[in-house]
Amino acid sequence: MSHITIIWSIVASSSLLLALMYGCVWILDRKARAALAFSFEALAIVLSVIVELGMMHASSPGEWGEWVRWNQVPVLMRTAALIAFIYFYFGTGRIWLMAAAVGSRVIIAVAGFIIDPNFNFSRIDSIDHTVFLGETVTTFGRAVTSPYQWFATLSAYLVLAFVADACVSLWRKGTPDARRKVVIIGGATFVSWALGVTYTQFMVYQAAKLPVLLSPPYLLVLAAMTFELSRDTLRASRLARELRASEARLELAASAAGFGLWSWDADRNRGWATAPAQAMLGMEHGERIDFTRLRSMIDASDLARIEGVWQDATGKGVEAEVQFRVRFPDGTTRMLAARGRSEADERGRLVSAHGVLRDVSEQIRAREENEELRRDLAHAGRVSVLGTLSSSLAHELGQPLGAILLNTEAAELLLQRPNPDLDEIRQILADIRRDDNRAAEVIDRLRKLLKRRQMDFIPVSVEALMADVVSLLKSDAINRHATIDCSSEQGLPMIRGDRVHLSQVLINLVMNGMDAVAELPPERRHVMLRARVDGRGFIEVSVGDSGTGIKPEHLQKVFEPFFSTKPNGMGMGLSVSHTIIDAHGGRLWAENGPQGGAVFLVTLPLPA
Numbered sequence: 001m002s003h004i005t006i007i008w009s010i011v012a013s014s015s016l017l018l019a020l021m022y023g024c025v026w027i028l029d030r031k032a033r034a035a036l037a038f039s040f041e042a043l044a045i046v047l048s049v050i051v052e053l054g055m056m057h058a059s060s061p062g063e064w065g066e067w068v069r070w071n072q073v074p075v076l077m078r079t080a081a082l083i084a085f086i087y088f089y090f091g092t093g094r095i096w097l098m099a100a101a102v103g104s105r106v107i108i109a110v111a112g113f114i115i116d117p118n119f120n121f122s123r124i125d126s127i128d129h130t131v132f133l134g135e136t137v138t139t140f141g142r143a144v145t146s147p148y149q150w151f152a153t154l155s156a157y158l159v160l161a162f163v164a165d166a167c168v169s170l171w172r173k174g175t176p177d178a179r180r181k182v183v184i185i186g187g188a189t190f191v192s193w194a195l196g197v198t199y200t201q202f203m204v205y206q207a208a209k210l211p212v213l214l215s216p217p218y219l220l221v222l223a224a225m226t227f228e229l230s231r232d233t234l235r236a237s238r239l240a241r242e243l244r245a246s247e248a249r250l251e252l253a254a255s256a257a258g259f260g261l262w263s264w265d266a267d268r269n270r271g272w273a274t275a276p277a278q279a280m281l282g283m284e285h286g287e288r289i290d291f292t293r294l295r296s297m298i299d300a301s302d303l304a305r306i307e308g309v310w311q312d313a314t315g316k317g318v319e320a321e322v323q324f325r326v327r328f329p330d331g332t333t334r335m336l337a338a339r340g341r342s343e344a345d346e347r348g349r350l351v352s353a354h355g356v357l358r359d360v361s362e363q364i365r366a367r368e369e370n371e372e373l374r375r376d377l378a379h380a381g382r383v384s385v386l387g388t389l390s391s392s393l394a395h396e397l398g399q400p401l402g403a404i405l406l407n408t409e410a411a412e413l414l415l416q417r418p419n420p421d422l423d424e425i426r427q428i429l430a431d432i433r434r435d436d437n438r439a440a441e442v443i444d445r446l447r448k449l450l451k452r453r454q455m456d457f458i459p460v461s462v463e464a465l466m467a468d469v470v471s472l473l474k475s476d477a478i479n480r481h482a483t484i485d486c487s488s489e490q491g492l493p494m495i496r497g498d499r500v501h502l503s504q505v506l507i508n509l510v511m512n513g514m515d516a517v518a519e520l521p522p523e524r525r526h527v528m529l530r531a532r533v534d535g536r537g538f539i540e541v542s543v544g545d546s547g548t549g550i551k552p553e554h555l556q557k558v559f560e561p562f563f564s565t566k567p568n569g570m571g572m573g574l575s576v577s578h579t580i581i582d583a584h585g586g587r588l589w590a591e592n593g594p595q596g597g598a599v600f601l602v603t604l605p606l607p608a
Contacts, residue, residue, distance in 0.1 A: 003133045004056065008049045011215060015045040018226060034089040038225050040081035045222060047074035048215040055212045056137035061124040064138060065117035071214070072109040072119065078218065079105045079155075082189065083162055085225065090181065092169035097162040104155035115146070120204050122146045128209060137211045145205055156197040163189050181228060188224035192217045262340070263354035277357045280336055282328050299325045306338075323360060335361045408432065457584075459494040460502065462531050462539055462604075469506045470529065473514075481522040482514045488531035495539055495604050497584050502604075505577040505588070509543040509600045512573065516547035516598060538586070538603040545599075549592040558590055 019042035026036040051071045058064035080102050087093045112119035126141030167186035170178045196217040203210050260277025264270070278284065281294065295303060302324035309322045321339040328334070340355015415425070470486045477484050506529070513527035526546040534540040550558060559578045581588040586604040593599045 002135045004135050004137065005053070007133070008053055008215075011219065012046045012049040015042040015049070015222065018042040018222070019046065022229065034085055035229065037081050037085035037088060038229060040077055041085060041225065042222060044074045044077035044081055045215050045218060047077065048218070052212050052215060056132075058127065058138045061127050061140070061143075062117070064127050064140060065121065065124045068120055068212075069112050069118035071212075072112040075214075076105045076109045079159055082193075082221065083159065086163060086166050086185075086189070089185070089228070090166050090170045093162055093166035097158065097165060101155060101158035101162050104151065104158060108152055108155060111148070115148075118146075119152065120146055120149055130209060130211065132211050139209050139211055149204055153197070153201065156193070156200075160190065160193055160197070163193065185221075185224045185228055188220045192220040260357040261354075262338070262357050264352060266351050266353070273357070280334065280357055280359050281326065297326050297328065299327070319355075333361075334359055335364050456498050457496050458499070459607075460497045460499050461494055462492050462541065463488050465499065465502055466506065466529055466531060466541075469503055469510060472503075473507065473510055476511075477514060477527075480514050480518065480525065482517060482525035482527060484510065484527050484529060486529040489533060492531060492533065492539060493606055496607055497604060498580075501580045502584070505580050505602065506541070506543070508573040508577050509602075512600070513543055513545035513547075513598075516545045520547065533606075534603065537606050539606060541602045541604070543600045543602075544593050545597045547597045549596055550590060550598045552592075555590050555592075559588070
């Protein structure tokens, strides 16, 4: 076997192997378009080897010219594949230059099968032979170059212009990786293509009697591309190992924190979850996620909410978190929380989602227990307040009950007369009704304060709330020789809140104010209750006193549990009040007034 056959066969087989290998890379990863272009480039080298061997062993001018005609096919493939590789791998290059280079080569290939004998020669009169690598090969003897050959030369230089432009654009990015690609791939492509063009022109214009050697110059391009793609493959392999190690560390950290990792591929409707996440969903480790079964386990109302939250998050490109109930076949229920981020395609369609999953059943149970304890504590606070107000409340009830008794006795005396005054009796009955309603209101307020209940958020009038508190504390204020000055802006809007709990807060604050002025002379014992709109979407209620104020170091501590400035105080009233206002979305804090005394301020949000 000749040296030419051996060498060209090695080139063809190597190129074919590379074409198959990187073609498979593209099949496995359809986004690897540069690998597909490289596959076609290597396949074009294989076809060039076949054409070159055919030309070097041609036995007649007609056969040699026919091989020249067919040579346009691998040249077209090589041109298109090279330009596509540069464009996809570099990410640079002008579209119009690409279109011009490939389009001109398409015209040449089509015209080559129309013009006789081929596009490059008008006539081939004879062939000649020369010795190459110890073997006699065919060259052309006498031939006439085609007048259209300039167009083929222009097409070749358009490729060089595209490569140069793409290299300059990539070089300007300034990164070491980009400049390495320019030097290795761009340099090898420009040099090999320039050598190929120069050699072709010498042959076609008959400046030298040379065999057709088109594939050797392009082996340099193939080698450069192989080097860079192999480098990318090795880097991808290293990154994959690092990613697996990172995933293992992340999974370990998530598992230690009680989290499970999950992902979902919307296109293939496939899910993946770590062992902790599968355990939370009642699945065995390694079990395939069945979304139909999973959807049947989730409460229907939660399922609709989950879909709404994820669609909204996908549209906004933000993270989402949603809690949902999962019911298992044995009747048990878990509360899970999923947090993650979704990805959408260019049309806004959800394509994937990934995140973490955690079991929040115990947290919710603990939160409910804390809420129960808070309600118990608030109830105990109200009972304690009413115990403090017992003498005042007795007076509040004693007045209407005493008036009822007197009116009843007077009516009995009137009825004993021969001709009782019915108008006077009617007036006495009206007084009895009024006093009875007054006593009933006092008892109703006591019943509401004593009742243990959850918060019921309803529209509440701040003016009415303040009036109730002042009415309830009026007798106690009289007994303490203190005055409660209550005022508010006209036409305050309604708020949403729990009337009883808000009353408890104001009662605590007003009673604290009366305690703060207890040591002052009676004429200086003042408590001020004010309400206004603060202009920031809140109603501000303030309770001030004319006392000595709060020490600066105690301003933040007064809301801590069991902290009290009173000798016999338990330190729970302000702490409970702070919790109640927090539950209403408001704020409670203390200041010292500019004229002396303490001021407690409550802000409550206005309805949206």
